[in-house]
Amino acid sequence: MIKGFLVLALLYTAALTSITAHMLFFKRDSHREKIMQTLSIVNLPTLSLSTSYMAAGIRGYTKPSNPSYPDMMPIDTMSFVYGE
Amino acid sequence: MANSTFLRFLLLLLYQYRSKHAGIAVISSLIVALLSAVLFISQSIQAETALQLKAQPDFVVQRIRAGKRIDVPVEWLEEIQEINGVSSVTPRVYGEYYFSPREEHFLLFGVDFFDEQSSKAIEKIVQETDLRKFLSKEQMIVGDGVKKFLQEHYYKGFYNFKNPDGEIIKVPVYSSFDKETNIISNDMIIMPMELLRSIFAMDEETLTDIAFNVPNEAEWDNVLTKLHLLHYDIRVITKEEITKSYHNLFNYKGGLFLALYLITIMTFILIIYQRYAMVAVGWSIKDVLKLKFFETSIIVLLSFINGVIIAYCYVYLFDAPLLSNLFLGSENLSNEVAFMPVVDFGLLGSIFLFFGIPFIAAVLIPVWKIAVTEPKEAMK
Numbered sequence: 001m002i003k004g005f006l007v008l009a010l011l012y013t014a015a016l017t018s019i020t021a022h023m024l025f026f027k028r029d030s031h032r033e034k035i036m037q038t039l040s041i042v043n044l045p046t047l048s049l050s051t052s053y054m055a056a057g058i059r060g061y062t063k064p065s066n067p068s069y070p071d072m073m074p075i076d077t078m079s080f081v082y083g084e
Numbered sequence: 085m086a087n088s089t090f091l092r093f094l095l096l097l098l099y100q101y102r103s104k105h106a107g108i109a110v111i112s113s114l115i116v117a118l119l120s121a122v123l124f125i126s127q128s129i130q131a132e133t134a135l136q137l138k139a140q141p142d143f144v145v146q147r148i149r150a151g152k153r154i155d156v157p158v159e160w161l162e163e164i165q166e167i168n169g170v171s172s173v174t175p176r177v178y179g180e181y182y183f184s185p186r187e188e189h190f191l192l193f194g195v196d197f198f199d200e201q202s203s204k205a206i207e208k209i210v211q212e213t214d215l216r217k218f219l220s221k222e223q224m225i226v227g228d229g230v231k232k233f234l235q236e237h238y239y240k241g242f243y244n245f246k247n248p249d250g251e252i253i254k255v256p257v258y259s260s261f262d263k264e265t266n267i268i269s270n271d272m273i274i275m276p277m278e279l280l281r282s283i284f285a286m287d288e289e290t291l292t293d294i295a296f297n298v299p300n301e302a303e304w305d306n307v308l309t310k311l312h313l314l315h316y317d318i319r320v321i322t323k324e325e326i327t328k329s330y331h332n333l334f335n336y337k338g339g340l341f342l343a344l345y346l347i348t349i350m351t352f353i354l355i356i357y358q359r360y361a362m363v364a365v366g367w368s369i370k371d372v373l374k375l376k377f378f379e380t381s382i383i384v385l386l387s388f389i390n391g392v393i394i395a396y397c398y399v400y401l402f403d404a405p406l407l408s409n410l411f412l413g414s415e416n417l418s419n420e421v422a423f424m425p426v427v428d429f430g431l432l433g434s435i436f437l438f439f440g441i442p443f444i445a446a447v448l449i450p451v452w453k454i455a456v457t458e459p460k461e462a463m464k
Binding site: 002004005012015016019022023026028030031032034035036038039040041042043044045046047048049050051052053055058059060061062077078081082 | 092095098099129132133135136137138139140141144146153174176178180182187188189191193195206227229261262264265266267268269270271272274293295321325326329330332386389393396397400401409410411412413414415416417418419422424425427
């Protein structure tokens with residue numbers, strides 16, 4: 001019985017060690033550098049949100065609008081996630 | 085020795101009721117995993133946006149007519165450059181291209197490839213880019229999502245853009261952005277500025293908007309006033325507005341998630357509410373509480389570790405399928421973002437407290453109630 005618990009403890013230790021190693025050795029600098037270089041090309045910092053054509057694709061720069069019914073405010077699903 | 089006996093009894097108890105404990109641990113792990121996954125994704129996106137905001141210009145000038153944004157004349161560039169304290173004035177040409185058959189759209193950016201900074205960045209970001217070869221004809225560099233979209237729709241290495249006059253403009257794909265930059269480049273297409281103007285049928289002397297910096301923050305209000313005096317039909321977007329937009333991730337709707345989590349945890353706690361009558365067989369109240377405390381603590385700790393491990397692997401190893409759609413949307417091109425690992429131990433501690441304390445209390449309170457009753461009554 002005790003052996004079973006020891007095996008379980010070893011499994012947890014191994015899993016936590018792997019996660020810690022992944023977190024520590026993740027190439028953050030290269031990831032950040034690639035993003036900054038892409039930003040320096042386009043000069044427009046924006047998240048690539050998968051929104052509908054009528055929603056605000058570039059948050060802060062464009063407002064949601066419906067070309068067929070300009071007075072009607074379309075539902076912008078991303079406003080449930082990001083503040084205004 | 086006493087401790088060893090206690091430990092043996094504790095383990096025996098856990099082993100004896102393993103199927104009951106396993107059931108509770110599985111449900112607890114899933115609750116913790118779901119909450120941790122949502123928080124991991126939001127932290128990772130926040131870290132990425134903080135990075136992006138560093139590259140955000142201090143001001144962006146747009147032209148507004150009848151409540152709609154219209155193109156800005158090129159002459160405004162010089163006018164803005166002449167304002168004292170202004171630096172890095174950048175013309176920007178971009179827009180969304182609509183692919184009507186599938187109701188999807190791409191974000192097109194016009195880039196001045198003869199600009200030294202842009203050309204250097206392109207050489208670095210897109211592997212094996214020979215800038216001379218790239219500039220030899222009108223070509224484009226596409227994001228990972230666009231690349232997949234074109235492949236799925238049988239556009240092999242090119243795309244036929246249709247401009248507002250009905251002309252077809254065939255543009256070959258030169259290369260694609262690295263998948264690591266999907267969080268900003270998934271639906272992006274970059275191409276020479278002139279080519280983009282012909283696709284959107286824009287006047288050569290116009291821009292989408294103008295971005296610029298004012299290094300001295302004390303000058304910001306002064307520069308804003310000067311801009312509004314220059315033109316009356318302008319909209320100036322400040323860095324603060326954009327920062328607010330992205331930093332308020334779950335700001336006012338975060339309460340909704342917390343409420344849902346609390347409802348889930350309270351329902352679950354009601355389910356695990358249980359009664360024990362060990363005092364009737366000669367146990368002291370202290371022993372009963374001690375045993376139940378350690379038994380429950382082990383289950384809580386194991387469930388918490390399970391939940392965090394599941395959430396970590398789900399978000400940072402498997403890129404959070406389905407749940408990432410909550411943050412990045414799913415109405416346009418599918419976006420497979422590689423999230424950068426960000427783990428806030430303070431937040432994990434809070435999750436543990438929110439989860440562990442009600443859980444332990446839900447077991448200990450009824451146990452204590454029963455333990456203090458007379459053995460005769462408890463056995464009734």
